Amino acid sequence: MSAGADIRTSPETHPLTWRLRGREAVTELADYEALDGYAALRLALTELSPGDVTQRVKDSNLRGRGGAGFPAGIKWSLVPMGADAPRQKYLVCNADEMEPGTFKDRLLLERLPHQLLEGMILTGYAIQASRGYIFLRGEYVLATQRLEQALTQARQAGYLGETILGSGWSFDLFVHTGAGRYICGEETALINSLEGRRANPRAKPPFPQIAGLWGKPTVVNNCETLNCIPAIVRHGAEWFKGLSQGRSPDSGTKLYGASGRVQRPGVWELPIGTTARELLEEHAGGMREGLALKAWLPGGASTDFLLPSHLDLAMDYDTIMKAGSRMGTGLMMAVDDRQSMVSVVRNLETFFARESCGWCTPCRDGLPWTVKLLSALERGEGELGDLEILAQIARQLGPGKTFCAHAPGAIEPLQSALKYFREEFERGIAAPPAAAING
Amino acid sequence: MSTDNLSRPTASLIASDRRCGFVFTDAEREAIEHEIGHYEDSRAASIGALKIVQESRGWVPDAAIPAIGQLIGIPASDVEGVATFYSLIFRQPVGRHVIKVCDSIACFLTGYDELAAALRAELGVEFGQTTADGRFTLLPICCLGNCDKGPTLMIDDDLHGPVEPSGVRVLLEAYP
Ligand SMILES: Cc1cc2nc3c(=O)[nH]c(=O)nc-3n(C[C@H](O)[C@H](O)[C@H](O)COP(=O)(O)O)c2cc1C
Ligand code: SF4
Ligand code: FES
Numbered sequence: 010m011s012a013g014a015d016i017r018t019s020p021e022t023h024p025l026t027w028r029l030r031g032r033e034a035v036t037e038l039a040d041y042e043a044l045d046g047y048a049a050l051r052l053a054l055t056e057l058s059p060g061d062v063t064q065r066v067k068d069s070n071l072r073g074r075g076g077a078g079f080p081a082g083i084k085w086s087l088v089p090m091g092a093d094a095p096r097q098k099y100l101v102c103n104a105d106e107m108e109p110g111t112f113k114d115r116l117l118l119e120r121l122p123h124q125l126l127e128g129m130i131l132t133g134y135a136i137q138a139s140r141g142y143i144f145l146r147g148e149y150v151l152a153t154q155r156l157e158q159a160l161t162q163a164r165q166a167g168y169l170g171e172t173i174l175g176s177g178w179s180f181d182l183f184v185h186t187g188a189g190r191y192i193c194g195e196e197t198a199l200i201n202s203l204e205g206r207r208a209n210p211r212a213k214p215p216f217p218q219i220a221g222l223w224g225k226p227t228v229v230n231n232c233e234t235l236n237c238i239p240a241i242v243r244h245g246a247e248w249f250k251g252l253s254q255g256r257s258p259d260s261g262t263k264l265y266g267a268s269g270r271v272q273r274p275g276v277w278e279l280p281i282g283t284t285a286r287e288l289l290e291e292h293a294g295g296m297r298e299g300l301a302l303k304a305w306l307p308g309g310a311s312t313d314f315l316l317p318s319h320l321d322l323a324m325d326y327d328t329i330m331k332a333g334s335r336m337g338t339g340l341m342m343a344v345d346d347r348q349s350m351v352s353v354v355r356n357l358e359t360f361f362a363r364e365s366c367g368w369c370t371p372c373r374d375g376l377p378w379t380v381k382l383l384s385a386l387e388r389g390e391g392e393l394g395d396l397e398i399l400a401q402i403a404r405q406l407g408p409g410k411t412f413c414a415h416a417p418g419a420i421e422p423l424q425s426a427l428k429y430f431r432e433e434f435e436r437g438i439a440a441p442p443a444a445a446i447n448g
Numbered sequence: 449m450s451t452d453n454l455s456r457p458t459a460s461l462i463a464s465d466r467r468c469g470f471v472f473t474d475a476e477r478e479a480i481e482h483e484i485g486h487y488e489d490s491r492a493a494s495i496g497a498l499k500i501v502q503e504s505r506g507w508v509p510d511a512a513i514p515a516i517g518q519l520i521g522i523p524a525s526d527v528e529g530v531a532t533f534y535s536l537i538f539r540q541p542v543g544r545h546v547i548k549v550c551d552s553i554a555c556f557l558t559g560y561d562e563l564a565a566a567l568r569a570e571l572g573v574e575f576g577q578t579t580a581d582g583r584f585t586l587l588p589i590c591c592l593g594n595c596d597k598g599p600t601l602m603i604d605d606d607l608h609g610p611v612e613p614s615g616v617r618v619l620l621e622a623y624p
Contacts, residue, residue, distance in 0.1 A: 097488070106593050107590055107591055107593075108591065109552035109554065109590060109591040110552070110553055110554045110591065110595050111591065111593065112591075112593040112594060112595045112596060114593070115593040115594075147499070147536055148536075148548070148589070148592060148593075148602060150605040183486045185492075185496075186499070187495070187534070187536075188495050188498065188499060188534035188535070188536045189534050189535035189536035189537075189589075190533065190534055190535055191590055202495070203492060204489065204491060205487075205489075205491040205492040205494035205520075205522075205530065206491070206526075206529075206530065207529055207530060207533040208533065208534075223488050223489060266595075266596065267596075268554040268557075268558075268595040268596055269554060269557045269558070270557060270558060274595070274596035274597075274598075275596050276596065306553075310553055310591075340595070342553060342554055342595070343557075344557065345557070348557060353553065353556070353557070356551070356552075356553055356556045357553055359551075360551075360552055360553070360590055363590075364590065
């Protein structure tokens with residue numbers, strides 16, 4: 010966390026990271042409890058019904074931090090409740106963080122493991138889950154150790170296990186570590202992976218809330234989303250809404266970040282709706298000496314490029330969407346003016362081609378084709394018509410044309426780069442006839 | 449999802465491996481049984497079981513596939529399907545140390561090409577290969593969640609970044 014102390018002055022304004030003020034991490038249960046830890050859980054289990062907790066989260070208008078921004082409370086309220094509901098229900102934390110340019114969940118997992126557990130136990134209570142899993146990418150070794158330790162401590166303290174805090178509700182949590190493949194982050198592929206299968210996505214509907222893990226109702230939420238829950242339960246929906254300080258109709262704070270060749274790359278908890286300019290110029294200190302901003306991705310590889318002229322936009326779901334991109338994970342990536350957009354896009358598409366799960370043909374065959382064309386353009390060996398083929402592939406991999414959102418995500422940086430930087434791609438075509446340049 | 453994508457090894461190799469047999473160590477068996485206990489269905493332990501074998505042997509030998517299938521009660525072809533799907537399950541021997549170099553976009557912007565060139569030169573191998581002395585295997589990996597410290601790589605369980613190309617030699621010395 011490279012933000013100055015001035016912007017993290019109280020738990021009221023920085024619900025996700027205030028416990029890290031002056032500390033590298035809060036890994037011990039006693040330290041977390043001394044910092045108001047598990048207070049929200051005690052409150053919920055003694056004074057609130059599961060429905061009250063869901064209502065509070067619904068009222069807070071918390072939107073999922075995994076990329077799509079789906080309201081968490083609404084997702085939970087689709088889970089069957091009551092005496093007729095299946096006895097087994099599951100909660101899964103999506104901690105598979107592999108979206109290129111995204112480094113927020115690792116911070117929470119390594120440095121505030123109990124906060125995630127508290128968020129998960131509260132969510133589990135709200136949906137009356139019987140078990141939870143933290144789907145953690147295998148490369149997050151330190152996070153695995155710290156979460157395992159936190160789980161042991163929470164079990165010993167009675168926050169997990171049989172009839173938690175005497176409430177009559179029993180719940181346990183397990184860490185499940187992955188073995189690679191970005192597609193595991195897609196929630197239905199994640200469920201297949203958790204079941205010990207190949208991580209191919211499943212058709213929706215049925216949605217996981219109805220039939221997910223082992224066919225039972227399952228909620229999958231992102232790690233940062235779940236980290237927001239304790240403070241919402243503790244301080245209330247209205248307070249959470251106020252955290253955006255009028256910068257956005259969205260509520261709460263967000264872990265924003267900046268990477269690329271900026272002065273001080275990092276991640277900061279800021280009111281949701283903070284502008285991209287503030288992120289880049291104030292928090293990241295602007296571009297490195299001698300470099301200028303050329304383009305930026307708002308939140309991960311699977312978002313559309315925006316331009317320097319978009320920097321004053323509020324980083325929230327609807328504003329960035331209206332500008333033709335998506336906020337995604339909210340960690341912006343700055344492309345400087347020394348970079349070739351063709352090379353940048355070739356790098357991005359190489360990632361998407363390699364990480365395709367191979368289930369459906371447009372994605373499995375289309376993405377390697379884009380890499381082939383982009384590589385030729387990069388070497389200056391492109392052919393006339395290549396840009397039209399790229400644009401056509403982009404259309405054929407769009408929303409609704411493939412089995413999951415991997416391919417539509419993959420073409421977002423491609424289509425936007427073609428829109429804003431077409432001349433750079435044209436320059437990669439070998440000896441174009443004059444007519445083609447003008448036409 | 450059963451026998452598709454069975455690109456390696458050939459069927460006859462699998463058959464001969466089956467005859468060779470495969471014996472779990474007590475520790476492996478215990479760890480896999482513990483893992484099974486975390487799930488409603490033992491199949492869910494298939495990836496964990498592969499990782500447990502890999503942890504103790506460095507890679508997953510072909511003969512381990514039917515043995516894992518038998519232990520957790522699923523067809524060997526399903527275990528093979530899983531083993532070939534996930535990129536961090538190694539189906540051939542790797543070096544004593546595995547270097548995973550992030551080749552995703554933030555690291556690409558901050559010097560991946562130079563770092564990769566330095567590693568290839570220092571090790572004398574390409575990505576996907578192991579050094580002749582069996583010390584290092586060089587692999588690409590996607591974003592390691594360390595994008596503010598690019599270019600980034602992992603050696604075994606250790607995350608390093610930013611890594612200067614000129615610092616590669618010294619860095620590798622810590623992994624004999
Ligand atoms: C290809 C692909 C990869 C994804 N990877 C992740 C991921 O690593 N982490 C994550 O939280 N969500 C990821 N998602 C989004 C999830 O499918 C899902 O929407 C999210 O976990 C829901 O959590 P939320 O509602 O709390 O945001 C991915 C989606 C796609 C299509
Ligand atoms: S779009 Fe790609 S990742 Fe998604 S199911 Fe099809 S092949 Fe798999
Ligand atoms: S892009 Fe290399 S660590 Fe994220």
